[in-house]
Structures are given as C-alpha cells and as structure tokens.
Amino acid sequence: MPRSLVNGDYSLVMAIESASRANSWYRVLADRQTGSLSCDCPAWTFRQDGVVTTRSCKHTRVAQLLVNAQGQVQRVGVPLERARGAAAETNLLVQATREQWPGLGGRWSIEQRTSSVDNQPYHFVLLHLTTGNGTAATGLVAFAQRFHTTPQSMIAGVAGWAGYAIAAEVARVAGFPLAGQPPEHFKVTRRTTPAEGTAGATRRRPRLGLGDILRVGDQIDLGDGYTPTQRAENTLRLFLGEELYAQLERQHFLDVSSVRYAPQQRVYRVRRDPAKQRDRRVRVFTRGRYVNDYCIVRGQDVPEADHWLSIFLSLISDEERAISVVQSYNIFPPHSDDYYQREEETIPAVWRAA
Numbered sequence: 001m002p003r004s005l006v007n008g009d010y011s012l013v014m015a016i017e018s019a020s021r022a023n024s025w026y027r028v029l030a031d032r033q034t035g036s037l038s039c040d041c042p043a044w045t046f047r048q049d050g051v052v053t054t055r056s057c058k059h060t061r062v063a064q065l066l067v068n069a070q071g072q073v074q075r076v077g078v079p080l081e082r083a084r085g086a087a088a089e090t091n092l093l094v095q096a097t098r099e100q101w102p103g104l105g106g107r108w109s110i111e112q113r114t115s116s117v118d119n120q121p122y123h124f125v126l127l128h129l130t131t132g133n134g135t136a137a138t139g140l141v142a143f144a145q146r147f148h149t150t151p152q153s154m155i156a157g158v159a160g161w162a163g164y165a166i167a168a169e170v171a172r173v174a175g176f177p178l179a180g181q182p183p184e185h186f187k188v189t190r191r192t193t194p195a196e197g198t199a200g201a202t203r204r205r206p207r208l209g210l211g212d213i214l215r216v217g218d219q220i221d222l223g224d225g226y227t228p229t230q231r232a233e234n235t236l237r238l239f240l241g242e243e244l245y246a247q248l249e250r251q252h253f254l255d256v257s258s259v260r261y262a263p264q265q266r267v268y269r270v271r272r273d274p275a276k277q278r279d280r281r282v283r284v285f286t287r288g289r290y291v292n293d294y295c296i297v298r299g300q301d302v303p304e305a306d307h308w309l310s311i312f313l314s315l316i317s318d319e320e321r322a323i324s325v326v327q328s329y330n331i332f333p334p335h336s337d338d339y340y341q342r343e344e345e346t347i348p349a350v351w352r353a354a
C-alpha cells in the first residue's frame, strides 16, 4: 500500500479498473479530513513532486468530475439505466451485492452510465442505499468496457467494491469507524499463513483482499481452497478490520446502539460463540440493564460468521426490519442460552448516540 494511504481516515470514492489489465483495480480514496483524493495507480503514487493535496492522475481527475464537493455523483456521460426501490431490486448487480452483504437493509437504487476516461470507453455503475436507519451510502465502480461486455461480468466488481463501500459507510455512521477500511487490490497473491500462536502469526499474516471474500460473480476463481466457512470468516475479518475483529475475538461480542429505541438507551449485544459453531442470542440492554435475549434464527446452510455479520449489518442498517423478525416467541428472559455454563456480563453495555 502506498505510504500516503497507511493508517489514514479514508473513504473509498471509486474503484476503477486498469484500462490495460482486466480486473486490476485502482482505488480512489478521499481523505475524510481534507477531502483530497488519492489513487494507488503508478502515476499517482510515483509522482513525488508537489504536495499530496495537489497531486492527481487520470483516475482522481475523473472522480473529481463525477463526484461533487458534497459527495454526490454528478451526471456525466451517457445514461444507460436508472432504477430505484422495487425495480432496482430486480437488477442482477443489486441482487449480487445483497447476496454478498446479507443484512444491509433499506432502499436500493442503481445508475449506469458510459463515459470515456483518457479516450478509453468506461462503464460506470453507481449503487446507492438509503438504509432504514436513515444513512445514505454510495458505491461507484468504473469498468473498462473492453473487458466487461455483459452484466454478469460486472457482478464481482460491483458486489465487491460498491457493496464494500456501502457497508463501510453504514458501519462508520453507526459508530464503527474502524470497520470497512478500503480493501487491498482485487487480485492478491496468496502467501502461506504462519500457524496461529507462532511468533510471526500476527506480523506476517497475509493481508486479505476482495478476492478472498467474494462468493458471487464469474470473474472469481472459487477454486482457491477456501471453504464457505473460511470465506465467511475472511469476510468478517476483512470488513471489521484487525482491531475490531480482535475485539470481537477477545470479548465475543460487539455492542450496537439502538437508533429506534434511543430514548430507552437500548443496546444490542451481538454475541459470538467462541467456538464459532452455535448461534448465540442477542442480549438486549436498556439503560445498561440486561433485560432480554433475542433469538434471530440462522438461514439454511449459512456459515456462522455470515450469520453474525448479517445480524450486525441488519441492526446497523435497518434496525426496525431486523427486530421485526424477532417474534414474541423468540424473545426470552436473560441468560436463556447459557443454562449449563452461565456467562455473566462484566463489560457495561453503554449506549452511544449515532
């Protein structure tokens, strides 16, 4: 990763495919403090002249044209399709994104346009989600047209990059700024992972990339040796980021502050089985007091990590819908699922305003 991008507070503005190498992606990132754009293409990263704020490349320049100062996407190029709500949900690319990021809830829209970048024809896909909780998030992907002539060929890029950017923004607004750091390149060279517990395990752990988590799209070689369970774990880990993932591993839950029940200072403690097998019930706290267990049933054949992420994403994106599936017979008194080995709460559940 270019030195300028390390440990920064960045959002992914656009992923743009290389005009010469299929499925090789550059990430245009915006510094959240200054709004200045950066890119990880050679042209941007190797230009050491001038200060970062004035550096540019053809990708940051097109991003500048497409995205205005308010972060809204402007109309450039030739429109191909525009759909929102129920119509958007029938779109293949929206469906794939929802499959890749289960739990994200709200009103989807999609817009597709063509335009040229540096005399090369490009196909832009803009996904937008207004969550039930009221967050507006977008993801923008630019495909080199010569490599992508069918909607099917764009599934992985859209579900991966645009879906990731949307999930990241939803998490950031919900109070998890560490989640959803822009992922590495689409294609990653796999290295062998040192065994857990060895000296190099943390230091030399290979960086996960989008290629390690995607499960949709025909561009993705699924013959990479990952089982669905490993892929789900990779997704959770890549999305949460090392720090938040380590917190989940250590305390076996993350707390989500309610938006809907803010006056009661409700907190959902989304728990995870240390053995990563069983489903654990969500503990509900009101003003710091543990009051109920919610049982959210896992769908068929879904790995445990996927189920956990799905509950987490649905609570931070569309709490109303997430809890509407919890019928009264799925609401239990405290300690309903730790009968044999009681798990007391030692860490306070503190409600925080979004």
Ligand SMILES: [Zn+2]
Residues within 6 Å of the ligand: 026, 039, 040, 041, 042, 043, 044, 057, 058, 059, 060
């Ligand atoms: Zn660039």
